[in-house]
Amino acid sequence: MEQFANRDGIRIVFDLIHAIQENKQYLSDIDGAIGDGDHGINMNKGFTLCRDELLANPGNLTHGLKTLSKILVMKIGGSMGPLYGTFFKSLAAACDGVDAIDMAVFGRMLSSGREGIQKISEAKPGDKTLMDVLLPAETAYQAAVKTGEPFRVCLDKMVEAARQGRNATKDMVAKLGRSSRLGERSRGVIDAGAASCCLILEIMAGTIGRLLACSSEAS
Amino acid sequence: MQKMINAPQEAVDEMVEGYLKAHPDLVEGTDNPRVLKFRRAPVPGKVGIVTGGGSGHKPAFIGYIGRNLVDAVAVGEIFSSPPAQMFFDAFKAANGGRGVACLYGNYAGDNMNVKMAMELAKDEGIEVRTVVANDDVPSAPKDQRGKRRGVAGEILMWKVGGAKAAMGAGLDEVIAEAQKAIDNTRSMGIGLMPCTIPEVGHPNFTIEDGRMEVGIGHHGEPGLEVVTLETAAQMARRMTDIILPDLPFKAHDEVVVLISGLGSTPLMELYILYNEVEKIFREKQIRIYRSYVGNYFTSLEMAGVTLTVMKLDVGLKACIDYEADSMGLCQFA
Numbered sequence: 035m036e037q038f039a040n041r042d043g044i045r046i047v048f049d050l051i052h053a054i055q056e057n058k059q060y061l062s063d064i065d066g067a068i069g070d071g072d073h074g075i076n077m078n079k080g081f082t083l084c085r086d087e088l089l090a091n092p093g094n095l096t097h098g099l100k101t102l103s104k105i106l107v108m109k110i111g112g113s114m115g116p117l118y119g120t121f122f123k124s125l126a127a128a129c130d131g132v133d134a135i136d137m138a139v140f141g142r143m144l145s146s147g148r149e150g151i152q153k154i155s156e157a158k159p160g161d162k163t164l165m166d167v168l169l170p171a172e173t174a175y176q177a178a179v180k181t182g183e184p185f186r187v188c189l190d191k192m193v194e195a196a197r198q199g200r201n202a203t204k205d206m207v208a209k210l211g212r213s214s215r216l217g218e219r220s221r222g223v224i225d226a227g228a229a230s231c232c233l234i235l236e237i238m239a240g241t242i243g244r245l246l247a248c249s250s251e252a253s
Numbered sequence: 254m255q256k257m258i259n260a261p262q263e264a265v266d267e268m269v270e271g272y273l274k275a276h277p278d279l280v281e282g283t284d285n286p287r288v289l290k291f292r293r294a295p296v297p298g299k300v301g302i303v304t305g306g307g308s309g310h311k312p313a314f315i316g317y318i319g320r321n322l323v324d325a326v327a328v329g330e331i332f333s334s335p336p337a338q339m340f341f342d343a344f345k346a347a348n349g350g351r352g353v354a355c356l357y358g359n360y361a362g363d364n365m366n367v368k369m370a371m372e373l374a375k376d377e378g379i380e381v382r383t384v385v386a387n388d389d390v391p392s393a394p395k396d397q398r399g400k401r402r403g404v405a406g407e408i409l410m411w412k413v414g415g416a417k418a419a420m421g422a423g424l425d426e427v428i429a430e431a432q433k434a435i436d437n438t439r440s441m442g443i444g445l446m447p448c449t450i451p452e453v454g455h456p457n458f459t460i461e462d463g464r465m466e467v468g469i470g471h472h473g474e475p476g477l478e479v480v481t482l483e484t485a486a487q488m489a490r491r492m493t494d495i496i497l498p499d500l501p502f503k504a505h506d507e508v509v510v511l512i513s514g515l516g517s518t519p520l521m522e523l524y525i526l527y528n529e530v531e532k533i534f535r536e537k538q539i540r541i542y543r544s545y546v547g548n549y550f551t552s553l554e555m556a557g558v559t560l561t562v563m564k565l566d567v568g569l570k571a572c573i574d575y576e577a578d579s580m581g582l583c584q585f586a
Contacts, residue, residue: 066457072333075452111329111336113362116369154365210361219475
């Protein structure tokens, strides 16, 4: 049975924080092309605050995701505060009280995250938002689970779909958020929210892959 | 980057600290360091007026905290919506028991954060209703008015809402009057030079020398077109040609005209533009009932201007004429 302990999963949150810190400039630069160039700055601020809090008060994956969510909603604002705050809260809700996280639990987390965002945002596929990454990634993951692929292959499929979704936003015209006011002029650049969402899914998949490798070596 | 700051990431907090020290007669802090309130708020029995938004627009938003104006403000990062918790704390700071009118601009982040804050307020039994400013004509076609951004017209919305609340009106009436104010208001901007977010360190768009951007947004959102720099008379003509037919404003209408610099444009140029706008209104027989010229709603050090026009009726006139005392707008009857 491929699974990892919720306790060990806190590593995912620390890796997410590290990745956002590393990609601060990249995310701000793509946001600057059709937005106001603050996406990386705000994400970095929220994730860094979360790191400080988690170092002082560590816990498992669920706790880490809840902490991240709380900080994004309470302290960050912008569009990404409420969107990612809701996303991580929904992820945490789907693994709350679960000791071992397997492919089914992670599948529920993904669906819960996507549903959470849909509750506060009207974003649909094709609107040039993070939903163009999240929805196909979730769909690809669930499809791979159904065909009986191992956990790691399902994660690979998720990342592949996420990257395709992110790249596809380049040719889209923004329908929501600040860049939507540009109409046709928003074409030609990938969406910053799609880029950060893709990064988040990539990091989650990468760290889960490593956790699975560790737990199989140990058993 | 030529800025008088310390660490870029501390800019907003340090600005708030300085503001509190400079205006102790008007504002005071709250338990939330990013929520400022009128010294006398919450005023018992008065509808609370709250706004909030990203920083970098001084005097908006905290500059309009004061008597007969805004009671509490949520202060976001530069050009970024304040989080839900801040709006919620601002609601609490403004709530005098008759509910809170949250009057803010139409931006995706503000919409989501205010929505989440309203849910928190509901749990605590604070009634909050909103008016969302969408006065920026070039930001979306008329049949999609709901998508338009809020710009300098927000000041007139706060002026009207704040006055109505001070007159003793209930929440429904305050909301209705503020909504009427923004429905009767149209704005547009012209950008001449870009601005730099301190933490970014370089301008995130460019306007070449000898060019101007028509319809630019308050955060540098691209406008309708970039054209050769025009004279003030041509700019006034261009802006009124876009704004006036949109409502439309007609002969014999009485209006408020608000000209706001975007940050680094000298007041001298704003008055040159006002002179031209006044000529056009006279020619069209639109009566300017009151005018405001100054840096009312800026975009860091962007150069350029926003022209805002509001059509008046008896109720709006009474609100516009009402006394107000704040750092950004001070008016005595």
